[in-house]
Amino acid sequence: MTNRKTAHDVDSSLKIHEAKCEERWKTIFSETAEMNDLNATIKMAAFGGFGFMATLLVAILTGVLGG
Numbered sequence: 001m002t003n004r005k006t007a008h009d010v011d012s013s014l015k016i017h018e019a020k021c022e023e024r025w026k027t028i029f030s031e032t033a034e035m036n037d038l039n040a041t042i043k044m045a046a047f048g049g050f051g052f053m054a055t056l057l058v059a060i061l062t063g064v065l066g067g
Contacts, residue, residue: 005013
């Protein structure tokens with residue numbers, strides 16, 4: 001005689017599985033949101049740095065050519 005799972009056993013296992021998956025997705029979503037914030041900060045810093053360097057270059061060229 002084989003041990004066959006009943007519908008109740010499968011339902012219980014599925015509920016446990018769904019609860020674990022929900023927790024995993026919450027963790028993944030949280031980490032993904034943190035990475036998006038970090039990426040936005042890095043992009044802002046890079047554009048700010050390039051903008052600053054471009055401003056310095058214009059100031060130097062204007063001073064050299066204008067003076």
